[in-house]
Amino acid sequence: MTPGGTSGAPGVVVVTGVGRYLGAHVAARLAADPRIERVIGIDPPESGGEFAGLLDGVERIRTDAGSLGGLLADLDVDAVVHLALVTAPDPQHGGRSAMKDQNVIGTMQLLAACQRAPRLRKLVVRSSTAAYGASFRDPAVFTEETEPREVPRGGFGRDILDIEGYVRGFRRRRPDVTATVLRFAPFIGSTADTTLTRYFSQPVVPTVFGRDPRLQFLHFDDALEVLHRSVVEDHPGTYNVAGPGVLSLSQAIRRAGRVAVPVLEPGLSGAAALARTFRLGRYGLDQVDLFVHGRVVDTSRLEREYGFTPRSTAAAFDDFIRAHHGGAVVTRDQLATAEQLVLDGIRQVRAAVRERS
Numbered sequence: 001m002t003p004g005g006t007s008g009a010p011g012v013v014v015v016t017g018v019g020r021y022l023g024a025h026v027a028a029r030l031a032a033d034p035r036i037e038r039v040i041g042i043d044p045p046e047s048g049g050e051f052a053g054l055l056d057g058v059e060r061i062r063t064d065a066g067s068l069g070g071l072l073a074d075l076d077v078d079a080v081v082h083l084a085l086v087t088a089p090d091p092q093h094g095g096r097s098a099m100k101d102q103n104v105i106g107t108m109q110l111l112a113a114c115q116r117a118p119r120l121r122k123l124v125v126r127s128s129t130a131a132y133g134a135s136f137r138d139p140a141v142f143t144e145e146t147e148p149r150e151v152p153r154g155g156f157g158r159d160i161l162d163i164e165g166y167v168r169g170f171r172r173r174r175p176d177v178t179a180t181v182l183r184f185a186p187f188i189g190s191t192a193d194t195t196l197t198r199y200f201s202q203p204v205v206p207t208v209f210g211r212d213p214r215l216q217f218l219h220f221d222d223a224l225e226v227l228h229r230s231v232v233e234d235h236p237g238t239y240n241v242a243g244p245g246v247l248s249l250s251q252a253i254r255r256a257g258r259v260a261v262p263v264l265e266p267g268l269s270g271a272a273a274l275a276r277t278f279r280l281g282r283y284g285l286d287q288v289d290l291f292v293h294g295r296v297v298d299t300s301r302l303e304r305e306y307g308f309t310p311r312s313t314a315a316a317f318d319d320f321i322r323a324h325h326g327g328a329v330v331t332r333d334q335l336a337t338a339e340q341l342v343l344d345g346i347r348q349v350r351a352a353v354r355e356r357s
Helices: 021-031 093-113 156-173 195-201 220-232 247-255 265-277 284-295 300-306 313-324 332-356
Strands: 012-016 039-041 060-062 079-082 122-128 178-184 206-207 237-241 259-263
Touching: 012 021, 021 079, 021 220, 079 093, 079 220, 093 156, 122 220, 156 178, 156 284, 178 220, 178 265, 195 284, 206 247, 206 284, 220 237, 220 300, 237 300, 247 259, 247 313, 300 313
Parallel strands: 012 039, 012 079, 039 060, 079 122, 122 178, 178 237, 206 259
Antiparallel strands: none
């Protein structure tokens, strides 16, 4: 395949998850492309209207994946972009059980509907570099062929492995469909509002004592570009999508002008619980393991097949800093409570070590 793929913009595109930040922006961008005749957004009935302003040119259908059935066939869909994934459990909305239902069961139901859509020619699925897990046994760089050395501890990483397994099965059943799987690095940038951006926006950033993991980020605008190209061009296969280069966690914290507070891992887990309480982000084991071990992926396949190179990890992070410079997201009282929790966690670990010795 020549760089940039082949031109083959579909007539009717369905995008799942348009009630969320990524899905809404992708649907809006596709709707603005004159080569695409019709963009249909799918989202659960209970989804809010936070991004309704972006969806003026998008036909919106409120239904869950289990009700899609023959809907895709009835709509004469040419392409499906599956973005309706939950990256962390929300205790207020069913926790881990609801997360797995949406990610794994929802994807199974969507693929079943795709299999019955005779005109379907393209499937684009959001995945994540979390598929590789994060452990002390990891290689320096993951390629698309690298198998995880250990099954991810976090629910999102395990869900991603299941989702990609179902997509492989779909490819065997529908070899006529161009299936693209995009393993995204964590999003960052001037507009992104994610667990990662909230982590780096805290005045005091908890880190793991003795660890300085290497990290990669992906600018949100570059994620939109890759998704757009995946729809209007043909790029079968699985691709790592990340900004070239790396930043160590300590470098990122210094660039953000924040203060790092090293704690032992149990202390970090306690800080994560506090962050959930103050709605600073739903940190789970996926995020904790990333901040302990780091993760770096090779993106040469993306650059070669798409003819596109995302901006570097450092440039993406600097754009985030410029947009959030000086911004505080916690009150003085919340910060004092966070500091006290970190100190308490350290004391508890030290006490446990003394008891064992």
